[in-house]
Amino acid sequence: MARKQKSLSDVFTAGFFKQNPVFVQFLGMCPTLAVTGSVESAIGMGAGVIFVLVLSNLIISLIRSAVPREVRIPIYIVVIASFVTMLEMLMNAFVPDLAAQLGTFLSLIVVNCLILGRAEAFASKNGPVRSVLDGLGMGIGFTGGITLLAFFRELLGKGSITIWGDFALNLIPSDFQISILVAPAGAFLVFGILVSQINKIKLRRAEQGEVA
Amino acid sequence: MKPVKIVVMLLVVVLVSSVGVYFVESITTPIIEDRRAQEIEEALQSIFPAIDGTTDTVTSDTDVDFGTTGITDVLVIRDGDDNVKGYVYTMTFRGFSSEIIYLVGIDAAGAITGYQTLQQNDTAGYGAQIADEENWTQFTGMSIETAGNGDFDGLAGATVTTNAWKSSFETLFNFHLDTYGYTPMTDEQLLLQKKQTLVGNDLTIESYTPDLAPGDYGITAVDVATDGTDNQAVIYTVEFVGYNATGSNTYLIAFDLATNEVLGGTALSSDDTEGFGALILDNANWADFPGMSLEDAEDGNFDGIAGATVTTLAWKQSLVDVGMFHRVEFLGETPRTVESLSELLFPGADRFTNVTSEKPFGTMIEGVYDVFDDLGAKLGTVYHVQTIGASYAELTTIEFLIGIDTADNFTGFYMLDDSETPGRADAFYADDYGDTIEGVAITDDYELDAVGGSTITYNVITAAIDEVVHYHQTKYILLPERIMDALAEAYPGAVSFESVYSDYDFDATINNLYAAKDGSDAVIGYVYYATATGYSGNIIEFMWGVDNSGVAQQLYIMNDTQSWDDATYAGYDGAFGTDFNTSTWLDLFEGVTFQSILDTEVIDAAGVSTTTGGMKVSLERIAQYHADQNVGGAS
Structure with a gap:
């Protein structure tokens, strides 16, 4: 019996919580840990990933029937790399500060397994509309995940949240800041704590489901 | 297929x-x-301030091979005559986690x-x-060789990026030396460049000869910056001693002559402790200065150097002197010398004679000035007093003048300077402050206005005034005739006397020490003018002569506070006479050597032992002082 196809809204929202790329699928860990020192760079990275993910999903789903199975991965990589290159150029031209902030991690979107993963797992098997929605949903989930991580790291590590220099939220005096959290090691700590809390919630829900 | x-x-x-x-x-x-390109253009003005937008040309040097140096571009700046003025490098290097791009300007030197x-x-x-x-300001004015050697401050806690940064500068220096070379500036040129940086490149700096002696104000050089017609700014080279008493600090400070605002300042050298006082060399510590008013500079309204309180205080004090010099030399204000300010205390005075060196030491007395009218009659005395201030935060001083006329009345009080908490002690400066003590006898209670919030300062000032009054009454020669008479009594063979107390240590019981001279002005002995505590705590004032061989001359009692008339009730048998001032007991201290007085105890007179005991203590102390101080080499 063929599996029932998911509705469009399910496709779109799957990445938000149920299959969240950051906290559930553990995809795209490199930027997750590297650019979450500030909310600003996390949002920027998220926007970049959405751009590449949506467009690569779209193109790959459009050409999926013409792509020989043997060379599908190189072709997906070429498509993804092209979009990442374009993204890099566009960001350097129009949002240079953000591009500088993201640095080399912008280029590393090419090897972000979230993108290749969705290309292989979804776009290569679904139509363009569903693929675009999947890319968008996963991208938003990814952005939300890394932004949440960045929020805690920046808030606790720097005592404030600053977005594009205009919006600043100063909450914690310097004596009480935990500066290691904005250092690379802090990413692992905060990520581990967040994952444990999410798992705790999932476990509790599962237990409640069993009881019910 | x-x-x-x-x-x-x-x-x-x-x-x-x-x-x-x-x-x-x-x-x-x-x-x-x-x-x-726009970023570089915008940065160019701050990277290479000497660039002249109208005559200079900026070209990218495309003939050189940058190889693996990390240099991505070199802009060559030439003046209108095609002489190279300098270079601006665009450098890249890999930091800890990113590519870092920086610009650095280097002049022809x-x-x-x-x-x-x-x-x-x-x-x-x-x-x-x-x-x-x-972290950028440290480079301005630094030789590229110094930077190439890595002799600049790195980034705290960022060893990898700092090492890469220094390595990048080393590469840059080697490339620059190999490719373009340079002729280092002489010390004079470097100094001129620093001065030029303070006043801008449009003005010409010339040496200036002031009317005042700048050395009196800690100023070692005065330069003016002129636009060809008028002097627009003045640059002072200032030297002061900071924490390290064996060295000094030097700095430049420039004032706009139109607004009298500070144009900028920078330190040239420091012998103070590395990491503390020597941080005066860090231009960040001069960041408060541009645009600062003369008053704020004088009041020390800038941050100073964290952790270097003594050097900061000395720095601020040196700016007070610079401000004083500036006001007199360029603003035409009256010099704030003690003599000129003393006129406020003695309006009818014709001249003030500094007699400090002739007077005995007083812990707070910086100077003593006798005041005379145009006929040469003495009007009184002005005391220049300096005492420790009241600030809890740092060592501060309070300096004031106080006048006392010949009738022993105060003639006024004038606050000369203090370094108390800014804004707190201002009221002490008011022209009418201290008017309330004018005409009050120094022996009477006086009233000075208390200043709200400055109670401790007020207390310090009144305590200092009390000290001056005590000094004036006990240490200063109020009645020359009385003193002269007493001196003649104590050393009958002498023709003249001269106070030599300032040559020796101060002793609380000795009011003054005079050299006794003969007709040929040769010193034949000394006279001690001192006090002892007698019966009922009354002070016995006396003169005691001693010749060059240490033989005591006459012991003359100057006041009559010890009555022996009724001492019989205490068992005094009248053996030495009934009047202390003429008693034969005093003769025991005449015609004998000071050394014998120390060696053999003189007897007390029974029944009047309080008086004789007090005298003995004082006389023995003088004999000991005479020996210890080797007065006149007579020990």
Whole structure:
């Protein structure tokens, strides 16, 4: 019996919580840990990933029937790399500060397994509309995940949240800041704590489901 | 067929992707290049301030091979005559976690004219400090060789980025030396350049000969910056001693002559402790100065150096002197000498004679000035008093003048200077402050207005005034005739006397010490003018002579406070006479050597032992002082 196809809204929202790329699928860990020192760079990275993910999903789903199975991965990589290159150029031209902030991690979107993963797992098997929605949903989930991580790291590590220099939220005096959290090691700590809390919630829900 | 399909499909995808990338690249590249050029152009003025937008030309040097130096561009700046003025390098290097791009300007003499980090993405709080301007200012004026040797401050906690940064500068220095070379500036040229930086490049700096003696104000050189017609600014080279008493600090400070605002300042040298007082060399500690008013500079309204309180205080004090010099030399204000200010206390005075060196030491007395009218009659005395201030935060001083006329009345009080908490002690400066004590006898209670919030300062001042009054009454020669008479009594063979107390240590019981001279002005002995505590705590004032061989001369009692008339009730048998002042007991201290008085105890007179005991203590102390101080080499 063929599996029932998911509705469009399910496709779109799957990445938000149920299959969240950051906290559930553990995809795209490199930027997750590297650019979450500030909310600003996390949002920027998220926007970049959405751009590449949506467009690569779209193109790959459009050409999926013409792509020989043997060379599908190189072709997906070429498509993804092209979009990442374009993204890099566009960001350097129009949002240079953000591009500088993201640095080399912008280029590393090419090897972000979230993108290749969705290309292989979804776009290569679904139509363009569903693929675009999947890319968008996963991208938003990814952005939300890394932004949440960045929020805690920046808030606790720097005592404030600053977005594009205009919006600043100063909450914690310097004596009480935990500066290691904005250092690379802090990413692992905060990520581990967040994952444990999410798992705790999932476990509790599962237990409640069993009881019910 | 399948292999063909694979090849074709790969080819098509690559081609379409390439076209897409090419299309986006053609749109973005001009934008990126324009922006980078604009950034460099904007940075150029701060990187190379000497650039003249109208006559200078800026060209990129395309003839050199940068190799693996990390240099991406060199702009060569030439003046209107095609002489090279300097270079601006664009450098890249790999920091801890990002590519870092910076610009650095170097003039023809190899001095760095400016530095700016254009791009970095290092760890916040660590390598990212390279983007903080406070880490850039250290380069201005530094030789590229110094920077190439890595002799500049790195980034705290960011060892990897700092090492890479220093390595990048080393590469830059080697490249610069090999490619362009440079003739280092002489010390004079470097100094001139620093002065020029303070006043701007449009003005010409000339040496200035002031009317005042700048050395009196700690100023070692005065220069003016002229536009060809008028002097627009003045630059002082100032020297002061900070924490390290064996060395000094020197700095430049420039004032605008139109507004009298500070144009800027910079330290030239410091012998103070590295990391503390020597931080005066850090231009960040001079950041408060540009635009500061003369008053604020004098009041020390700037941050100073954290952790270097003594040097900061000395620095602020030196600015008070600079301000004083500036006011007199360039603003035409009356010099604030003690003599000129003393006129406020003695309006009818004709001259003030500094007699400090003739007077005995007083702990707070900085100076003593006798005041005379135009006929030569003495009007009184002005005391210049300096005492420790009341600030809890740092060592401060309070300095004031107080006048006492010949009738022993105060003539006024004038606050000369204090370094108390700014804003707190201002009321003490008011012209009418101290008027309330004018005409009050020094022996009477006086009233000075208390200043709200400055109780401790007020108490310090009144305590100092009390000290002056005590000094005036006991240590200062109020009645020359009385003193002269007493001196003659104590040393009958002498023709004249001269106070030599300032040559020896101060002793609380000795009011003064005089050299007794004969007709040929040769010193034949000494006279001690001292006090002892007698019966009922009354003070016995006396003069005691001693010749050059240490033989005591006459012991003369100057006041009549000890009555022996009724001492019989206490068992006094009258053996030495009934009047202390003429008693034969005093003769025991005449015609004998000081040494014998120390060796053999003189007897007390029973029944009047309080008086004789008090006298003995004082006389023995003088004999001991005479020996210890080797007065006149007579010990």
